[in-house]
Amino acid sequence: MTTTRSGRPALTRPDGTPLRVLVVDDDDDLAEVLSGALRYEGWQVRTAGDGASAVVAARELLPDAVVLDVMLPDTDGFAVLRSLRTVKEDVCVLFLTARDAVEDRIAGITAGGDDYVTKPFSLEEVVARVRGLLRRAGMARQLDGGPRMTVGDLVMDEEAREVTRAGELIDLSPTEFELLRFLMRNPRRVLSKTQILDRVWSYDFGGRAHVVELYISYLRKKVDAGRKPMIHTVRGAGYVLKPVAR
């Protein structure tokens, strides 16, 4: 069975081979970081820097999903999408777009089952969206139990954006939710503040790791409030999420 580098079972194609993802962005650094994060999921990744080479790469790779910047040097993302569809009709697309960009055209796209995130985004966000796309499109074999995730009595429904502990609903802000998702996707594993910052916060975030402490403290108040703690500090190393029993 294919596994992610973190050891958890990977989302794979129905035949068990790794899912194939194409990243299209003209910013080399960003493309590299994105492909690293997607590769970490156990998937096969290729990158392209413009629309033309994207189509070429797609013909070779026949990707299940494409992460596509709307602003490209040669053509715009929508034209690329049309070409990609002629190569592989059922490909999923995640658009990367500037915050104040043409929301109307994007809105039309998402009706067709595709999705988008606005720059600057966090890697957790992008990876989660791609996972969601592939799952909904039925391209992924569900080795991971679908959109519901469980650690001890803590349950997260990613699609509904709902979190419960011991059946009790917990209300979380967007950042809190994403932080908890990252922790829950890496249970029993010490995560450094830098690691968390790199994954959960936007790639252009300039601030320091102190925010992580702050949000961990917010999460504790909501998740661990009055209960046996699941979030633990490991001094000098980071934080761990663990089920309580032992």
Next chain:
Amino acid sequence: MTTTRSGRPALTRPDGTPLRVLVVDDDDDLAEVLSGALRYEGWQVRTAGDGASAVVAARELLPDAVVLDVMLPDTDGFAVLRSLRTVKEDVCVLFLTARDAVEDRIAGITAGGDDYVTKPFSLEEVVARVRGLLRRAGMARQLDGGPRMTVGDLVMDEEAREVTRAGELIDLSPTEFELLRFLMRNPRRVLSKTQILDRVWSYDFGGRAHVVELYISYLRKKVDAGRKPMIHTVRGAGYVLKPVAR
């Protein structure tokens, strides 16, 4: 079977050949010390002094992992990483960086499964990180039972940073943890204070070997407390960690 110089079985590539590691640092002394420590693990090591020769060396060696200084005379680490990825897509990278430069360009690096350590570091730290990278990347055949290590009834989970003896959880500080890790990776083997100092403490540590005694005494209080001792002093030689039964 490939073995380390210490006699314990080495982490090898899936085909049984030694793992290949490339060390890139412009400080010759440091590069030499590092490659020594990595060779000690039974791995095949090459060194390079700048980004350009690193890429050349990578083409020849096709390394499984690269230990890469971020500050290089010619190019910056990120660019080198991209070049290395074009040579070997699935290579793991451990970055070496100055303590206060952490926030600079490192953003996003840990997100892809790669890792970093800040200077000054200890050799145990570097070796452990490289082992972790290779293990997670599935490049290493798991001769050592994964991230869990056992000596007698003493068990260490490196990922969770958890240590138990006879099932009882033992709380350790970072230095205590690293010292115990070194002992557990060399069971039944007398380790001199100097040896321990060189491996567990940072290479720029000015203090004397007396700290080792101190930390051994801390460990005894926590690991051997009220139990049959596993940590033994060999007068004039050093310390040994042994399982109790015989």
Next chain:
DNA sequence: ATTTTCTCTGAGAGTGCGCTCAGCGGGTCC
């Protein structure tokens, strides 16, 4: 337009950690 929520910064307090020092005890050697 107003209110509410959310995110982040900065300061301050508390605490654990790493290390030095110094004294004690037991083994070793003369």
Next chain:
DNA sequence: GGACCCGCTGAGCGCACTCTCAGAGAAAAT
């Protein structure tokens, strides 16, 4: 048997790490 050396441990100091609180600014909701 006495002196010395090696190793062990308790006390204590400074520092770094972590948590919490309060508030500013921005974004979202009403």
